[in-house]
Amino acid sequence: MGAHPAALIGAFVLVHAWLIAGNLLLPGLPLGDVQLVYPFWASLGIAGEGWVGIDTAWVYPYPALLPMLAVYPFGQGLAGSLAWLLLMTALNALALVALAGVQRDVRRVAAAWWWLGFLTVLGPIALGRIDAVTAAVAVMAAAVLAEHPRWAGALIAAGAWVKVWPGALLLAALVAARRWVDVARGFVGVSVVVVAIGVLLGGGAALISPLTEQTGRGLQVESPLALPWMWAAGLGGDSVIAYDREILTWQVTGPGTAAMAALATPLLAVVVAVILALAGIARRRGVTEELLLPALALALVAALVTVNKVGSPQFATWLAAPIVLGILLRAHGGLRFRVPATLALAAALLTQVIYPVEYGAVLRTETWMLVVLTTRTLLYAALLVWALVALIRAARGRMVSDGGEDPAAASREVEGASP
Structure with missing residues (x-):
């Protein structure tokens, strides 16, 4: 994982220990959405009152429910908060692997160190919102765009179907990337699957509600x-x-x-x-x-x-x-x-x-x-x-x-x- 894998891994652990501690200990209710809002949205579907993003309009695409449902069984207390923070940490670990790679590439190592510094100074919000999912996936997409544009397109789609903003990376790639067709293919492939599943689950206009909400x-x-x-x-x-x-x-x-x-x-x-x-x-x-x-x-x-x-x-x-x-x-x-x-x-x-x-x-x-x-x-x-x-x-x-x-x-x- 770059020229100094042990140092990079150690820094990753320390940074995320700080981010987890900050979310749990700092004032201002850093995990307010994780503890209060996300469980509420998940509970609506579980209670049979309709799935947001599928049965009713929602500010996010329906796949944003997946991480919320993943930690829902742990409740709204400390266990649920830790489950969310560890899930986000795992996603960031995948992003680190995609970014730093397995070869001795100085530029990739530099990018990884900058990213860890960015997470450190950003603080608890780096893990404490649904945006942590899209940010990690977007970093993965940026990391593989040059060598694996189709995978990058798929990752951009995965991020955009959680929160719309990674679509900006798609627009940039379609205009400026040499292999923009491959990026588009990856994006369309994932999007077709997401839309098809949404329709099979009974979704209609709610599938595009994040664009209008x-x-x-x-x-x-x-x-x-x-x-x-x-x-x-x-x-x-x-x-x-x-x-x-x-x-x-x-x-x-x-x-x-x-x-x-x-x-x-x-x-x-x-x-x-x-x-x-x-x-x-x-x-x-x-x-x-x-x-x-x-x-x-x-x-x-x-x-x-x-x-x-x-x-x-x-x-x-x-x-x-x-x-x-x-x-x-x-x-x-x-x-x-x-x-x-x-x-x-x-x-x-x-x-x-x-x-x-x-x-x-x-x-x-x-x-x-x-x-x-x-x-x-x-x-x-x-x-x-x-x-x-x-x-x-x-x-x-x-x-x-x-x-x-x-x-x-x-x-x-x-x-x-x-x-």
Whole structure:
């Protein structure tokens, strides 16, 4: 497992021991969803009241029930919490194997060490939500994309059928990967099986409800788009924070929040369309997969995180896969990913401060926490801007490596003075 397997394995154990302890001991109810919400959803089907995602609309695709059902027999107490945390740890172990591999590959080892550092500073939320499943699967997909694109497509599908966001990696691969057809085949193969099983279980429109269930939501307090109203609430303005019992989350309301919530989805669609257009131009101009794919994947994922009215802390976990992809492809002439890798670590650290450590300060809109939220939002925006700059340079034909500009020089130009 890389040049120093014992050190990497030891670090993995220590990091996950810390994450498990943090989930069990830190304030702020880090495992609130695992202990309260997930068992409730699972119990509905077990009690014969209908399976969410199959019989009724749900915010997640129905396969997201699988890990919830897997730990349901252990109950909602300590046993159930440990079962969930150990299940997520096992998934991360698989991701480590996929990432570090079995050969002495320095780039893979570097990516694995970065990922473990990212998990460490992100803290309990790295394991304490359903996003931990998709984050691990997405890292696996990024790890095998270059050598095994069909497996990568299958893994992306597995992640997207738990929570939709890994679809961003599919879009990136379809535009920028040389073997995009293989990626598509892997994705379609898994998706056909999932849809067929869902239909056999009696599912209909509920199978696609995750695409529509978010449209009626307001601005969640941690969302980058909610930041102006959070400041207004903290400074004694007209904005108010309240708990929405229907969707089980804290939201901020005030003058203009309804309009912003309604605008969020169309705005995200426009941003994604612009990103894909830039990538399409770059692809037609001959920019290589190694240069284009990681920048495109990061741009799409950063857009999903930044231009989002939900903005849950666990969204930070999504950043790992495109960063890992960038680190891996650097070995083949890709962009230097030192800047976004550092920005992502800083955003993850602030996310841990926001949740669970000082979530009470978020709800009280304390000034220092508003500064933390603002800084974290600026880091997200910086990741998006970095990726957009890379795509713009690519679209202008300044990052071509086949018979054109040296890729190392191009990557240095994107990152400025980065060595």
